[in-house]
Amino acid sequence: MKLKDINDKVNPRFFEKHQRSIYKSLEDKHTTIEEIDSEDPLNSKMILNMGPQHPATHGVLRLILQLRGELIEKTKIDIGYLHRGVEKIAENKTYQEFMPYTDRMDYLSPYSNNVALCTAVEKLAEVDVPERAQYIRMICCELARISSHLLWLGTMVMDAGAISFFIWTFREREKIYDIFDEVAGHRFTVSHSRIGGVASDFTDEAVARIKEFVETFPQELKDWHKLLDRNRLFIDRNEDVGIVKTEDALDIGATGPVLRAAGYAVDQRIINPYLQYDKVDFEVPTRLEGDNLARYFVRMEEMGESIKIIQQCFDKMPKGPVRTNNAKQAYPSKDEVYYSMEGMIHDFMMTDTGICPPAGKEVYHAVEAPKGELGYYIQSDGTGHPWRLKVNAPSFRNLQVLENILDGEMVADTVVIIGGVDPVMGEADK
């Protein structure tokens, strides 16, 4: 298909230059194949524009597919529809002020993002975090992982055709939301982690709810395994679909469950233990096939491992403070703010200038978010604002994988593959 034909047909009206360049780029991909196929007497080729408002693309993802019959010949992905410039915003905010913005990045697991930023800043400014706070963070991060994987499971199985499953996973997610409501005071964007610790300790109610969830959830998980693991329809729909080859996985930049399903046990919790992950015992599930079914098994097993981690955290969690007591590094407690002059001044100083890491220092710290390696690179110039803050977002990297693996698949499988890769556009578009 020639660029002129495409332009005649689609006739873009908004951001013309942008539209034209993306169709041009689609035409240029694998140009050698293009020339062999230039004869197309049956006219079976077409350009399918999917998104950005397609309900099954999980956000504002836009795919431009060139089809030959039902086969996808080549794909280009257009992202940026949710670009809010958070890196620019970060340069104009104090470190603590920026923290709530991280909730809006990967909005399916906000707690992991809070922790990723806070641990990076703590490493940069050499802030010690009390052990209890670290365990609280770990428990909540694992709950966030389960919550994110539950959404993936519900929508992915729904994309494959089973509607009722979505409702069951959302019932469990609702329980996690209730837990976060009790822990942090918010259901969705929690913003509970603080630089130097967490905002508040667990209440008895919260502990009871988490423990109840940890006890009941494995049974649910078992039921879902029973329903899907040997389900002929589900396997036929997912097996050998969207394969990330083991030899390609690293080269095309896969991360998280997508990489682990292709055979590499890369998990930041193991290779670079942060918080107290070196004190708990858990496995990193991997598969070799790299297809959608392998990604399903990896994520399902990860949820089981998360439950194991939460149980161990409760056994090991000591009593004590949940925020560092150094008023130059973290917000003082509200008791101090309301009843002492120093507390008031420190609270004002933290809000006004915030924590000032030494000039010229830089840090990269990565955590294992549900989607993969979530890294924060921060460069400090000695003031309360970062000079440069870069988010290494796992969804961004996995979308690049998606662009590579869609070529040669069937068009009907597109939605299932997107579901299996599990991108979140808030994070990919920054």
Add this chain to the structure above:
Amino acid sequence: MSLNLNETEQAVVDGLSDKFSDDLIEVYQSCDHTYIRMEADNIVDICRYLKTEQHFIFLCDILGTDRYTSDERFEVIYNMMNLRTQDRIFIKIRVEEENPVVHSVTSVWKSASWYEREVYDMFGVRFEEHPDLRRIFMPEDFEYFPLRKEFPLLGIPGSIALPDTTPDTE
């Protein structure tokens, strides 16, 4: 500041100072990670050497920074990982403000494609021999590079004026 390098990092520094002694500018450490600053000219060879000889097969990220200085304004940082020893290393190169061009490393790691597009989109650093160098977040019609320090936080230069902050003025 004395360096505290582990075995892999030592091997990288030794290897680079052996093979690319003219390009090596400085080695320093910050917060447990080692940063190596190199000349920009041979970046493709350096990356290929690190990938094939030192087993840095996993490119995690490429990021740009704006140093806002008169010479060598932009910095491009390559964040790569050695999966055998699970060590991370950062290679830095600097480019001038006038005509910032860097050789693309997509021939070494395929995943560099989107990372380089992001650097181009945000800072205007162009990558030579990149297979598909387009903007990634902003539309092609956008004329500015938003993460450069002179780009304002609010409003686009030459675009519609921002609303008045004082409602009473005419």
